[in-house]
Amino acid sequence: MPSVTGHTERDTRARVARLILEHGPVTASTLGERVGLTPAAIRRHLDALLADGMIEVRKARTPQTRRGRGRPAKWFAITDAGRSAFVHAYDDLATSALRFLAETVGEHAVAEFARRQIADLERRYRPVVQEAPPHQRVRTLAEALSSDGYAAAAAQAPRPGGGEQLCQHHCPVAHVAAEFPQLCEAETEAFSRLLGTPVQRLATIAHGDGICTTHVSPRSLCGTGDEERPLNGDEESGGTSL
Structure with a gap:
């Protein structure tokens, strides 16, 4: 046949x-x-x-x-194109698995899965970020993300009120996050806990933007932020994922 x-x-x-x-x-x-x-x-x-x-x-x-x-x-x-084809195949599998989880257990299960996935990254980054001086923590977080392939950078925010921007030029789960924004939300919450200050997601690759951009509020408005925060996402981060 x-x-x-x-x-x-x-x-x-x-x-x-x-x-x-x-x-x-x-x-x-x-x-x-x-x-x-x-x-x-x-x-x-x-x-x-x-x-x-x-x-x-x-x-x-x-x-x-x-x-x-x-x-x-x-x-x-x-080639890079060939490698990307395999990555997309894994993305399809991950998307199917999360879709099944949402249909059989509920959307809350997807959110919990996302928080657990980001928890390991948060534990690894926490000592490095907290050892850095407060004014260098966003840059330190960007360097840690870059070491994991996120191609991240830190810069002063152009918007009034100050603060900084954390920009990620690559997202390994962008295709999956396009359908399941819980992945972006969990990451945003983790950034807020790591930096000890509210953050706001301004743009994401998953939603068609060229860069994942996160605004980090000035620490002077938020206290020291050095206290240990829980990793389970129960505490409100002050961040918003768009």
Whole structure:
């Protein structure tokens, strides 16, 4: 049946791409051995992945990769686009799981899940942020977020009344948060507790903005903020997620 054949082709191609993601750069011969395909078949899948921009050809890494007097073996590596495709697949799975949780247990369960997910990040960041001088805590939080891949930065807020802005140029859960804003809300609450001052989410990548932007109120209006705060989200943070 054509549909079965097409499905099998897609599955095999996805398996080849995953092997390149997990073990690349890797040669066509190695891929063929792992998947059990003939040289012609593996080349067909590699050509398709190259055409789709999922993989790229790398130069031979060492002189030993040359095969006799012939051309050097080609090494195939995953591209950023290929890596993103796998990320989106995981996003789809996470979205389906949260949708099931909301339908079977309720929206409150999604919110609790979001708070638990952010709790580990909050515990890791708390000692680093609290050791920093008060006027450097937003910048310190931005550096901690950047170390986890959020590409964050801190800057003075342009709005009247002062304060600072925490800007995140990357969000690893943006596609999931587009349907479940509880993830953004839990993060906003955690920022408020870590910084010891009210914060307000002004923009999010999940809602189509280019950057996740959080306004941090001036600490001079909010006391010292050095007291330990609970991680379960029961205490009102003063933050608002838009």
